[in-house]
Amino acid sequence: MSAMLRIDPIPAFEDNYIWLLRQADGEGCAVVDPGDEEPVIRHLEQHGLKLEAVLVTHKHGDHVGGIAGLKARWPGARVFGPAHEAVRHLDRRLGEGDRLELANLELRFQVMEVPGHTEGHIAYHGHGLLFCGDTLFACGCGRVFSGTFEQLSDSLRRIAALPPQTAIYCAHEYTLDNIGFAKWVEPDNPALLRREAEERKKRAEGRPTLPSTLSLELDTNPFLRTAEPAVVAAARRWAGKPLDGHREVFRALRLWKDREYD
């Protein structure tokens, strides 16, 4: 991470975070997934900041709803988003392997296509940070809406292979809820029980549980633990049949959570 890079959450709706990126000494900034322009405009005006870039991960309204209003307020801001989804107001469409360089903000990201939640979802990786929208959540993952279970399973495998110290910036505060399901899957995972105590404390103090780290997710997130014997056994018990490989275990976990937990 660049020494002076500063990242703050701007809360929106019930449980969204719009991530704000800037160099601590500059007035330029970027936001990720602005579902609503109001809280962003208020925050930037309060802090004397100028919007230069908008990064979008996928097409859902709670991630794109603020783009038009932000463009109206800061017409010079450039909007980046997924090449393979219908998102309006994009200045540049990004796909697998594309590089996004925001020279004024000293930011460089590599784009990963991580379909599954939606068919064209992308993530931004750089500076040891991952902005992954609704693909990977803290202790959970997105639902399968317009992508497929196989896609989401494969996308999570790719994220799992990033450096373990990668900071995970997802778009929703779902952590405590997700931990409840993770305990159905692995009631005896000591790292998960430790995490629950820590995350509860943060929420009780009104702090976000994010960012997370990939290493913490690898230790506690059942959707990244689809080769772990205890996770495989729990998924098989629920499915009532043998499951073979990451994709089948992932699918069973996701269906189990959709049908019985959420």
Ligand code: ZN
């Ligand atoms: Zn979404």
Ligand code: FE
């Ligand atoms: Fe969302």
